[in-house]
Structure formats: structure tokens, C-alpha cells
Amino acid sequence: MVRKQAAAGVKERLSRERIVDCAIALADAEGLDAVTIRRLAQDQGVTPMALYWHFKDKERLLDGIAERLISQAAALVADGPDGQPISQPDQRAWDERLRGVLAAILTVFREHPALTDLVPPRILMCEPGLDLTEQALGLLREAGFGVEQSAQLAMHALNSVVSLVAAEPGRVVGVDAEIREQRLRTKKASLQAVSPTRYPNVLASVGHLVECGSETAYYELGLDAFMAGVRGLQPGRP
Amino acid sequence: MVRKQAAAGVKERLSRERIVDCAIALADAEGLDAVTIRRLAQDQGVTPMALYWHFKDKERLLDGIAERLISQAAALVADGPDGQPISQPDQRAWDERLRGVLAAILTVFREHPALTDLVPPRILMCEPGLDLTEQALGLLREAGFGVEQSAQLAMHALNSVVSLVAAEPGRVVGVDAEIREQRLRTKKASLQAVSPTRYPNVLASVGHLVECGSETAYYELGLDAFMAGVRGLQPGRP
DNA sequence: ACCTGAACACCGTTCAAGT
């Protein structure tokens, strides 16, 4: 539950940054559907139309949210996971470096699973998104892919990362723990009621379909699968 | 523009099937946002609450739409692309067969790009979805993957197909041709205005990022990339 | 420059009532 900031006495001046902060916090807590012009205004102790001075319309606000996530990912790629700017040239092979870029994006997205879908259609609309794209394209070109395949694989990479996060087994956005648990139990039970002769493999997999044993293993497999796919298609290979 | 059926004199009895038909046609023409209880009622010449007799709420209607697409895909897999039921056992290798399943799903989804996002969270909620999942799991197990990896790869396969369709370069849902063209030109122009020293690879790729030269080649690459990834991870391989 | 107030055209949904 996000409280009215006015009631909490935290009222401050509005700004694009504060609105985006608030929207992201709200989406993290209650899902993207809760991110509403009117709700955001309420949380900031302001009239809904106040937001229209800062953003032309809701679409632009969503653009702003996406840009925030993208620039966090770009910063992580530029600085490395330790926050130290990387100065010396990266000596690793193209595939290790590409995997690093995807892993950085993944790290940011995992903190905001309700918002990941906003990103792919907007990646080319802001500078940090262009930076990320430029790096991915450069690495794929270095690997020997043509311009067209590189472009398509770069976009596909972003989509893969997004759908990994959005489809993490057991994911339910915008409901709190108890209800979430209840829903998962229900889903599990209904799957276990399936015909064992017709759906033996589904039945054997119920546990893994409905919850994520090890998140680390899950995301490693996702990245590995994408990278193996790219490597498998690399031109001039056995 | 979808016309009021009442005005067209085509008024018939309501049913779950007719409502789903109507919703799919509407989404195809104007995008998912246009699919509204009130709008559907209007198009059928009926009061909005009439729909609530057939579906408990909007969520169930969306479930119904997803199930329709899923069952079309399952039928295509079962019958083959020619519509003839496949009787003799499939002799192909597991990877060719898996690719065939994905290609069938792809074929159905490409006709309804506005609706693909509905499917992944609902694939386990209906019989045809369980059929598709069972096949994918069986083939992955046959390939030597463990239960957990098979489950995760099967779901990832579905997400890949969906995002291939949703992110097809040049895709803009729910607007007619002229406006679509205009938007693409604008987007292309803004990308071409990017710094050539900072974003050389982006600049070289503008054409491919903003429009899809050959749809066939695009989708082939997408399926190839996924299948290469799975093959690359197959246990007990060089 | 930054925000408010009233108003408009939309949503999904409930509940009682009609046939």
C-alpha cells in the first residue's frame, strides 16, 4: 500500500524525476495497472492535472519510466557491477561481452518486473538505449553477422531478457504475498489434476512450471540459451 | 472501422463464440485497447451487461480469446499445414519436430499480432495449451534435457515466438496504413539524425530496425536462433 | 512557471428488474 504523501507530510515540489520515481515505486508495489494519472497525483498530494504540466500525456510518462530503466541498465554496463567506471579496453571475446551487456539489463529489469514490457518498443527513443543498441550491434558485427541479422538479433536479445523476467515461473504482479501464495497453490492443484496418461510430461513438470527452484539457474539458462543460439548461427562456423 | 452489427442488420443471438469472434476481429482491426466490454456490446447491438451473462468479467473474456488462438495453433500442429490429420507416426528428429510446433504457433500468431501477449500466461489454462506443452516437453526430454530445463525451455520457446511477432520491425498496432507509414517515416528520420561517430552501427542499421525487409527471413532467423540455442545446450554434446 | 476546478467522454462492474 502506497500512502498519500500529503498525509505523510512529505510534500515537495513536483518534477519529472519525482513523478517517475513515484510511478516506478507504485508499479513495483501494485503493478502497472495501478499506475494511473489520478493515483499518482493523489500519492503526491496534488491535482491530476498538475501532472500534465510535466508530461504531455500518459504515453510520455510511460516513455519517461522506460528511459529511467534503460539508463540504469546502460550505467551498469558502462561502470561494471562494482560501480567503478571501466577504463581499460575490454579484452574479452565478443560473446562474453555481449552476455555481460544482457546480464546487466537483466539485473535492472529483475528489480522492476512490472515495467519490463515498456522497454522494447522504446529502446531506440533515448540516448542510453541507443548506447546499449550500439554496443550490441558492434559486438554482433564483430562476430561476423551482417547488418540485417545483427539488427534483428540485437532486438531479439532485448526481448528475450524481458520475457525471461516477465515469465519467471511463479511470477504474479501486484498482489501481496499471501494472495500470491494462494493463487500458486490453486494453479498447482489444478495442474496436478490433469490426466496422467495424456499429459505425463506436464504432470512431471508441474513443480517447475509453477515455481522457480533457483532463480540464478533459471536466468543462467535463459542467457545461455540465447548466447548458444547466437553462437550457433555465427557465420563461418562448422 | 468495425461497424455496428445492429446497423448492418446482422443481429443474431449472443454466445461465447460470437463474442470471442467479435473481440478478435476488433483487436485485429484496432488493437487490444479497443477491445472493451462496452465497445463489443455496441458492435453486437446489445447492452454492455449482456456480456456479463456469458463471461464472469473481462479477464475471463481475455482467457477465451487466448484459448481460441491456442486451440487454432494446436489444431495446426495436429493436422499439419495442409489440414489433413497426420496419421502415421512422425519420423523426424526431435529438433525438426519441435521447430514444426513452433512454426505452427507462429503461423497463427502472425494473423493476430495484437493478441499474442495474452497467450503465455494462459497456456496452461486450457486443454489445447496443455497438448502443445506436452509435445514440447516430450521432445525436449527426448533430446536429453532434464525436467526442469525442459519446462523452462518450453516456456521460453513460447515467449520467443510471441515476441518475434510482437516486435516485428515496423509493427504498429491498431492504426491504418497511412498513419502507420507516417509514423515509420518519422521514426526513421529521427534515427538517421543520430551522431554518426557515436552510433555508427545504429546508423548503418536504421533501415532494418524500422522495417522488415523479408518477413520470411526475419521469422526464419528467429526460429533458427531459438533452435540453435536449444541444440547448443543439449546435454551430452561436444 | 506551475498548479487548480469544473467538465467531458470514456471505462468495468453490481444489482435489481424485466421477459
Place this chain on the structure above:
DNA sequence: ACCTGAACACCGTTCAAGT
């Protein structure tokens, strides 16, 4: 069984007005 009517609590957005 199948649909209507009125009502409620929400949306995004415009436009004129305040400070």
C-alpha cells in the same frame, strides 16, 4: 435462460482560470 436500466467508482484529457 438471457438480456435491460440505472447507478457507482473509476479512467484520461481539455480548457479556462488562478497565483
